[in-house]
Amino acid sequence: MRTLLVTATEASTGKTAVALALAELAAERGLSVGYMKPKGTRLQSNVGKTLDEDPMLAREVLGLDAEMHDLEPIVYSPTFIEQAIRGREDPGELREQVRESFDSLAEGKDLMVIEGGGKHTTGGIVDLTDPEVADLLDAEVLLLSKYRRGGDVDDVLAAVDDVGDRLLGVLFNAVREGDFDGLDTEVVPFLEGRDVPVLGVIPREQQLAGVTVEDLAAELSAEQLNDAPGDAFVERFLVGAMSGDSALRHLRRTKDAALVTGGDRPDLQRVALEAPGVKVLILTGGFRPPGAVVGAAEEKGVPVLLVQSDTLTTIERAEDVVRSGRTRDAETVAAMRDLLHDHADVEAILGDGEGGQLGDGETETRTDDDTDTDGADE
Incomplete structure (x- = not known):
């Protein structure tokens, strides 16, 4: 054995x-x-x-x-x-x-x-x-x-x-x-x-490598506020704690991201919807955003999730979901x-x-230079 x-x-x-x-x-x-x-x-x-x-x-x-x-x-x-x-x-x-x-x-x-x-x-x-x-x-x-x-x-x-x-x-x-x-x-x-x-x-x-928005919502016990599809993958999380202008410059450089911010930050939520790399808004603290934000997000196909926990706790939990490979x-x-x-x-x-048994009745003898990494960059 x-x-x-x-x-x-x-x-x-x-x-x-x-x-x-x-x-x-x-x-x-x-x-x-x-x-x-x-x-x-x-x-x-x-x-x-x-x-x-x-x-x-x-x-x-x-x-x-x-x-x-x-x-x-x-x-x-x-x-x-x-x-x-x-x-x-x-x-x-x-x-x-x-x-x-x-x-x-x-x-x-x-x-x-x-x-x-x-x-x-x-x-x-x-x-x-x-x-x-x-x-x-x-x-x-x-x-x-x-x-x-x-x-x-x-x-x-x-x-x-x-x-x-x-x-x-x-x-x-x-x-x-x-x-x-x-x-x-x-x-x-x-x-x-x-x-x-x-x-x-x-x-x-x-x-x-990532987790779908739908799976993430389930793990965070989040309420989805619009009908945007949840099949996009998320691999990283951004904390929305900056001004709108500086946030937009940063958000435009990211991809496959979730923006986690307070539900009382509609200015940042609107900016995030202009960044194609943001796949979902996760709003913390139980604060519901304006209806205009929810509607704009649905038009762009971006789910809006609402959680009751604070931003730090939500980030930690969300990152754990991705790390643990749920x-x-x-x-x-x-x-x-x-x-x-x-x-x-x-x-x-x-x-x-x-020359060990491979399980199909054949044996294989391998020398030190038989290790093959060809095709690894295909």
Whole structure:
């Protein structure tokens, strides 16, 4: 049996979608596949009520019948962290708990896919960072990273050092079109020159990067004040706390954005409607805008959402919705599966690199220079 741990240089890098998509691809090759997320990091409250939908999605997508307490044995909440700092959590007992859950889930499996929690360093307080989990479970490590600027390579190299000899390779995810050339012609050769295999470059897809206005409204318990469609995607949030003229200059430079401002700022609301990149107005404090604003927004196809919370609370909640990937579902996993098939060396990831069984009766022998990143910039 092989064990593959999917970790990342930072949170919200697509670990769930990649982990489950790889599990699906392995299952299509005839392998019996299990899943585990040792540290639950997507939480509803500080006391540890878990909101982590990843294991539940894994059960749905992979047809698992495992119990949640095995799929996610540790709820890594702020309260848990505080207790650990105070010495009230025993790292040895926690490691044994993770190991026992793993052994139960791994019975009869050809491949276990382990999803990391947060970023690769999460869990250090109890000696359960992702590299330490990999050592505990004898796992190979696939390291995910985004790429926006050259300095991101520092984070990749630091994570590679932490993972050590268990590194299978690096997978760049959600890469914008304008960043492909530099990544392909400079960064990939640089990393491979340092003996860091790059196993794929996944392009950014809007379906996987944002949240629809409709979903956002549901998560914020917002009232929609007009009949504009809610299918536009939102990826960023702007706080409307400036004057109309300066706001317009700023708003015209953005795209796929939500403007969050008080319902008592009709001047700013009108200005926002002149910016094509603003896809929705989110009005806070329960203040209803003038009817003329609502009507103008509907003519332009811009939904107007009304929430009772203040602007800061609304921004924090909205950003959390996008970060936590609340749009993730079986369709999202299917989209990632297609992306991996087209832009990653799936055989290098799912094969054992030493003539290992791929699940279809064939074996593959891979040498160090068989890693293929061709097509990553297609």
